[in-house]
Amino acid sequence: MIAQALMDGLIAGAMIGLGAIGITLTYSILRFANFAHGELISWGAYLALALSGGLGYLSSNLTSSIGPFSFGWSLPLAAILAIMLTGVLALVSDALLFGRLRAKGGSVIIMVMASFGAALTLRSLLEFTFTTKPAYYTNALQIAMPLGGGMRATPDQLLALGLSAIMVVAIHLLLTRTAIGRSMRAVSENQQLSGIVGIDVRKVIRTVWLLGAGLACVAGIMAGLLVQIRPHMGHDLLLPLFAAAILGGIGSVPGAMLAGLIVGLSESLAVQFIGAEWRAAVAFVILVAVLLIHPKGLFGRVA
Amino acid sequence: MTAPALSTQALVAGYERDLPIVRGIDFAINTGELVVVLGPNGAGKSTLVKAISGLVSIHSGTVRLGDRDVTAVPAHEKVRQGLAFVPQTENIFTTLSIHENLLVAANILPKEARSRRIADLYRMFPDLAARPSLKAGQLSGGQRQMLAVARALIVAPSVLILDEPSAGLSPKIATEVFRTLKAINQTGVTILLVEQNVKAALAIAQRGVILVDGKLRHEGPAATLAGDPIVAELYLGAHRPAVSA
Numbered sequence: 397m398i399a400q401a402l403m404d405g406l407i408a409g410a411m412i413g414l415g416a417i418g419i420t421l422t423y424s425i426l427r428f429a430n431f432a433h434g435e436l437i438s439w440g441a442y443l444a445l446a447l448s449g450g451l452g453y454l455s456s457n458l459t460s461s462i463g464p465f466s467f468g469w470s471l472p473l474a475a476i477l478a479i480m481l482t483g484v485l486a487l488v489s490d491a492l493l494f495g496r497l498r499a500k501g502g503s504v505i506i507m508v509m510a511s512f513g514a515a516l517t518l519r520s521l522l523e524f525t526f527t528t529k530p531a532y533y534t535n536a537l538q539i540a541m542p543l544g545g546g547m548r549a550t551p552d553q554l555l556a557l558g559l560s561a562i563m564v565v566a567i568h569l570l571l572t573r574t575a576i577g578r579s580m581r582a583v584s585e586n587q588q589l590s591g592i593v594g595i596d597v598r599k600v601i602r603t604v605w606l607l608g609a610g611l612a613c614v615a616g617i618m619a620g621l622l623v624q625i626r627p628h629m630g631h632d633l634l635l636p637l638f639a640a641a642i643l644g645g646i647g648s649v650p651g652a653m654l655a656g657l658i659v660g661l662s663e664s665l666a667v668q669f670i671g672a673e674w675r676a677a678v679a680f681v682i683l684v685a686v687l688l689i690h691p692k693g694l695f696g697r698v699a
Numbered sequence: 700m701t702a703p704a705l706s707t708q709a710l711v712a713g714y715e716r717d718l719p720i721v722r723g724i725d726f727a728i729n730t731g732e733l734v735v736v737l738g739p740n741g742a743g744k745s746t747l748v749k750a751i752s753g754l755v756s757i758h759s760g761t762v763r764l765g766d767r768d769v770t771a772v773p774a775h776e777k778v779r780q781g782l783a784f785v786p787q788t789e790n791i792f793t794t795l796s797i798h799e800n801l802l803v804a805a806n807i808l809p810k811e812a813r814s815r816r817i818a819d820l821y822r823m824f825p826d827l828a829a830r831p832s833l834k835a836g837q838l839s840g841g842q843r844q845m846l847a848v849a850r851a852l853i854v855a856p857s858v859l860i861l862d863e864p865s866a867g868l869s870p871k872i873a874t875e876v877f878r879t880l881k882a883i884n885q886t887g888v889t890i891l892l893v894e895q896n897v898k899a900a901l902a903i904a905q906r907g908v909i910l911v912d913g914k915l916r917h918e919g920p921a922a923t924l925a926g927d928p929i930v931a932e933l934y935l936g937a938h939r940p941a942v943s944a
Contacts, residue, residue, distance in 0.1 A: 575806045582792050582803050589789060592752060593850060594778035594807040 399546035401668040402661060407553045407622065409660020410560035413653035414615040415633055416640035417567060418608035420696070424584040424647035425604045426498075428507035429638065432489065433612060434630030435518035440482040440613025441620040441629060442526055447474035447481075448533060464551035466536040467621065475617050479610045486609035487602060489514055495601075515631070522627040530624040533617075556618045563614065564653045567607070571649060576603055584647055636663065639679040643686045645696020655694060658682075702766040703727035704889040705751070705782070705858045710760035712750035719758055720746040722913035728858070728891055728906075733884040735900040735921065736893045738910035739933050744893045745787065747910065748860050751891075752784035753777050764858065779807055783856035787863040787893075790847035793836030797827050800835050800846055804853040820849045841872035848879065852888075859883065860891045865899065877903050901925045909933065 415437055422430050451470040452459040458470035493510055502510070540548035549557075571577035583590045583600045590597055612630070619629055640659045644651025659679055666678045686693060706727035713720040720743045728734045736744045749755040751762050753774030761770045764782055772780065792800050801820060805813040821828035824845050835846055844864050851859055864880070865873035873896060881903040884890050894900035901907055904921040909930065917929050924930050 575802070578795065578799055578803050579806065581795060581799075585792050585794050586789055588754060588774075589786065589792065590803075591774040592754065592778060592784045592786070593804045594775050594854065595803065596775050 397546075397668065398665075400548060401664045403543070403547040403549055403553075405661035405664030406657060407549070407557060407660070408664060409657035410557050410653075411615050411618050411622070411656075412633065412636045412640050412660050413656025414560055414563060414611050414618070415637040416644060416652040416656045417564070417649050418611040418615075419637050419641040420644060420646055420648065420652045421580070421604050422608045423641060424696075425580060425601060426494070426507070428504050428511065431508065431511040431634065432514040432518060433511075433608065433637065434632075434634040435515045435522075436482055436486060436609050436612035437616035437619070437630030437633060438522055438625075438627055439485055439518060439616070439630075440478055440609070441616030441625045442522055442531075442627075443481050444471065444474045444478035444613070444617045445526075445531055445533060445620065445625055447477050450474075461534075461536060465555060466534045466538050466550075466552050471533055471617075471621075475614070478617065479613045482609040482613035482616075483606040485518075486605040489518075490601070490605050519627055519631060526627065528627055530626050531620075532624055533621055552621055556622060559614070559618070560653070563611070564649060567611075567649050570607075576600070580604060581647075635676065635683070636660075636679040639683040639686075642691075643682055643693050645693030648693070648695035651693060651695035701730070702763065704730040704732070704765060705891065706763045707747075707751065708761045708763070710747070710750065710762065711758040712746060712755050712760075713758065714746075714755060716756070716758060720755075720913050721750055723760070724910070724913075724915050726908055726915055726918070728889055730857075730889055731884075731887055732906060733880070733890040733892065733904045735904040735907045736891065736910060737897055737900070737907055737924075737930065737933070738916075742910040743913035744910055745862050746913075748784065748862050748891065748893055749786075752782065752860060754784075754786075778854055778856075781854070781857035783851035783854060783859050785844075785847045785851045785859070785861045785864060787866055791835045791838075791843055791850065793834065795835055796832045797835055797838070797846060798831035800850050801827075801853055804850045807854060816853055816855070820852060823852075824849045839872075840868050841875060844868065844872075844876050845879065848876075848883070852883065856888065858889045858891065860893075862893045863895060864892070865894065865896045873899065897930065898925070 419433050422433065448470045451473055459468040461468055493514055494507060497506055497510055538550040538552060540550050542548050571581060579595045579600050580603065582595060583597055587597055616630060636659050640655040641652055643658060644655035659682055662682065663675050663678045666674050707724055710721055710724045711719045724747060736747065738744050746755055750757050753772065757770055761768055763769065764780055767780065769777055769780060792803065795803065801817045805817055808816055826842060827846055827849060838846060864876050868876065877899050880890060880892065892900060892904065901921040901924055906918065907921050907924040908918040909916050919927065
């Protein structure tokens with residue numbers, strides 16, 4: 397039972413970690429906690445659902461399952477388009493709301509309150525368009541495979557874990573080995589100095605929105621594939637996401653993923669040993685404990 | 700007649716529109732000159748160079764780089780046009796390595812020129828070349844200034860502006876910084892230097908300008924200013940600026 401709880405925790409933690417990377421990147425550069433990030437997760441999941449349905453309608457071959465997985469090619473293709481569209485949604489929200497407030501010198505609290513407003517608007521739009529009824533990418537049932545040590549996982553779950561690992565490495569390499577990644581780290585430390593060394597800070601901010609939204613979309617698709625798609629799915633993930641971003645240390649990509657896994661495992665073990673009703677409290681306890689005891693988190697700077 | 704490397708005309712600038720700190724400054728630096736900006740605390744020296752660099756709002760007047768009007772050009776574009784600035788504090792990225800600090804600045808150069816230019820800078824600043832992967836935050840005060848200057852020179856600027864580069868440094872390290880600036884100037888780079896260390900700054904400069912209350916009060920050759928009673932008056936506290944009613 398414990399082994400399976402660990403596996404479930406790892407899978408949930410991978411989703412939390414991906415979302416937390418988006419949070420930590422936007423927080424470190426835009427300098428405010430974006431509470432609308434959860435809605436980017438939901439929108440990413442629904443965009444992939446709509447596009448996958450559309451592609452399946454155009455060609456039924458695309459809905460046939462790929463190997464051991466529960467979905468056909470329509471979903472990966474839709475995911476690529478959904479990542480781009482979620483990025484566009486984030487850029488539009490910045491152009492219409494956050495960018496304008498930044499230009500007016502909006503304080504952190506104004507940005508945070510604006511993000512609450514953006515979250516409510518985006519969530520209501522989803523409910524209006526797709527209703528609150530849960531949706532699924534596929535109706536196919538998957539049998540969990542034994543992995544040894546009493547652990548079992550479905551091929552979709554293993555894919556999600558593998559994909560998360562690949563994405564963390566890719567983002568870490570982007571930040572440390574590429575010009576845009578170094579510019580992002582520079583802007584994260586000092587925006588004014590970044591300007592005088594020739595970095596176009598507005599371009600970096602746009603890149604961060606795109607990257608954060610893309611990761612949110614992937615996290616949303618994973619959550620939709622492994623659990624279900626609901627307009628509140630991103631909102632419900634918000635507390636674990638912020639707990640992971642702060643536990644990992646603001647600005648640290650490996651920290652966010654490691655912390656996501658810690659939060660996921662803690663939630664899963666809490667369900668096992670304390671009771672399912674305490675699951676949501678775990679992230680809150682972690683969040684408060686880190687802020688009180690070690691606000692720098694595992695690898696970052698003070699939140 | 701060739702245009703000055705850098706000039707301002709009736710420049711008014713400050714952090715708030717109704718509270719200008721720089722109040723109508725006209726001055727020009729010729730190509731290849733090293734000019735020092737002097738003045739008591741609160742004279743507007745740092746605000747002047749920040750306004751020229753694009754970090755402080757210009758309310759009126761113009762800034763020209765050569766024959767181009769760069770008054771409204773954003774800071775990151777001014778670097779591309781050949782104007783480099785080294786602020787007094789927070790002038791390096793402490794969480795990036797020495798090499799990454801240089802790479803970030805080199806990003807605006809053509810790809811094929813970046814490695815060559817960084818190698819040039821490592822030859823000029825061998826201390827930096829010794830440990831390129833060291834986090835810049837671990838450097839001493841003098842090494843930080845050297846990295847900041849190297850970072851600014853990456854783009855081979857036509858004009859280099861420095862805001863009190865000797866602040867907080869030991870006399871020995873400050874001397875080293877001034878020697879380096881003199882050497883950079885001798886390679887043809889025009890330098891505008893804000894300094895409180897009057898004697899050392901005038902020793903390397905060709906010309907000095909003195910600001911008081913956001914206005915240009917006096918200017919002259921460095922050798923003359925070094926013994927000028929106005930300079931002594933300003934720095935020994937004899938000067939009492941007029942208080943407007």
